[in-house]
Amino acid sequence: MGDLSYSQKIAQFYVDADIEAIPQRVFEHTKNVIVDWAGCGIGGANIDSTKMIKEVFLSESGNHDCTVFCGQKASESHAAFINGAASHGLEMDDASYDAGGHPAVVILPAAMAVAETVNAKGKDFLLSVIWGYDMMTRVGRGVVPDNCFDRGWHPTAVCGIFGATAAAAWLLKLDAPKIANALGIAGGFASGNLECYADGSLTKRLNPANAAMSAIYAARLAAVGYTGPKWVFEGKHGFFRSYTDNPTPERMLENLDYSEYPIEIASFKPYACCRYNHSPIDSILKIMADHKLKADDIEKIVIDICNMAIRAVVEPKSIKYNPPNTAAAQFSLPYTATCAALFGDVSVSQFTEEKLHDPEIRNFINKIEMVHTGEMDQYLPDIFAALVTIHTKDGRELKQLTKFSKGDPENPMTTKEIKDKFMALSQMTISANRARKIYDAIMDLENFSTIKDLTKLF
Structure with missing residues (x-):
């Protein structure tokens, strides 16, 4: 395999896999991943942003062969788009630090739509998801997520499209050259901008949806002979040099020996908000439980965050302290920390228009102080740590460092x-x-x- 490009080597890796050698625990974990994604998708199927997407994409669909959550049908590509947006809308979908984002909301919508179209067996669907997570993780390890964010890219989408393409290609039973071509084509489709962090606009939910849909197109085009660049990842004008500075593309080839299955290192989210908020939330909840604090006991809460959290949940402060809508609240550290302190709960129920205007929340939110001392950056890029100090009205300073938030593999x-x-x-x-x-x-x-024995239940 010495003369092969990275995409060709990885494509061959999938084709040569001994399926029977995959440990059963990997399949069990994959089923939990699907359960988690399905809950997010079903729960998000009728929120306002999904309804708008359905209004456009269901009316434009041609053949209505593929399942949209909650009983509707659409074309293969449009079903992937709708389900991708629906499952990302509640901000409770899984995350992978190694993969650079949220794998399920890109990989699973594409895989389910293609699986229905080809009438795949349940085990083939599971395998497609396993390889999709593997592919996205290989890409995620090669980019520098912090720098990718600084450039304005959404790693979930720009890395995730390759995972979704691998999953779709597996289900279409493409040979290694065609899988490599599909990955090359996907490189031309990779997109997704994160300026939405600044004002709470809804396009973050569209990024994985578009990636899932485009992944299907990439795999379908490769299936009929369309070609993509051989050196899509490592080439002079390839993905890594276009989307990040100082990439490490050689990391894509790590453990190309079936010694790991990266789907096992995905994190699940217990709170309905950006992952950067989770360590602060866990710290607040632990301090308050350990010391039997009530919200009325608190003078202020100081949260020391890592650098990568600033652009997502800290700035601009005019928006983060006064989120104009529920999408903005999901990416507001002051809002989510306030919910943790006041209610001990940061579930979907806290993200409503009524809650946004709750006087209790509006008053308490000013007690949240966010700082960046640089101390939390020592744990980057794979750990989003936070140090919380609660100052009580009776003069105590109670501290809690959280490195692994609830749902991480280290705190599952x-x-x-x-x-x-x-x-x-x-x-x-x-x-x-x-x-x-x-x-x-x-x-x-x-x-x-x-797979239709499952999807008919949706």
Whole structure:
């Protein structure tokens, strides 16, 4: 494989895989990933931003063969787009530091749509997701996420499109040359801007949706013979040199020996907000529980954050302290820290128009002080640490450092917690009985002769 490009080597890696050698624990974890994504998608299926997308994409769809969450049908590419946006809307979808973003909301919408089209078996769907996470992680390890963000790119989308393309290509049973071509084509489609962080506009939800849809086009084009650049990743004008400074593209080839399955290192989110908020939330909740504090006991809360959090949840402060809509609130550290202190809860229920104007929240939010001393940067790029100091009215200063927030592999959510999250989110739009049937089906997915036995339940 010495003369092959990175995309060609990785494509061959997928084709040569001994499926029977993949440990069962990987399949079990993959089912939890699908459960988590399905809950996010079902829960987000009828929020306002998804309704607007459906209004456009359902009316324009041609063949309505593929499932859209909550009982509707669309074309293959449009179903991927709608489900991608729906599952990203609640900000509860999984994350992977190595992959550079949120894998599920790009990979799974593309994989499910293609799986339905080709009538894939349940196990093939699972395998496509496993390879999708592998591919996105390889790309994510080669970029410098902090720099990618500084350039305005959304790593979830620009890295995720390659994972979704790998998943779609696997389901289409493409050979190694065509998989490599599909990845090359995907490089031309990679896009997604994050200026939405500044004002709470809704386009962040479109970025993974567009990546999922474009990944299908990349795989479909490669299937009929369209070609993409051989050196799409490492070339002089390739992905890494276009999307980040000082990349390490050689990291794409790490562990190209089936010794790891990166889907196992994805993190699950217990809170309905940007991941940069989670360590501060965990620290606040722990301090208040350990010291039996009430919100009325608090003079102020000082949060020392890492550099990467600033652009997402700290600035501009005029927006972060006064979020104009629920999307902005999801990316406001003052708002989410306030919810943690006041209610001990940062679930979806805290992100409503009514809550945004709650006088109790509006008054307390000014007690949140955000600082960047640089101390938390020592843990980057893979750990989003936060040090919280709660100053009490009786003069105490109570500190808590959180490096691994709840849901990280080092501080995991249990299978029961993932199921409970799925049930809670799903019941935003469907009955508990229907949600239980979907959960049970996903847990038995490898035994399904057709993915449609699952998707008919959505």
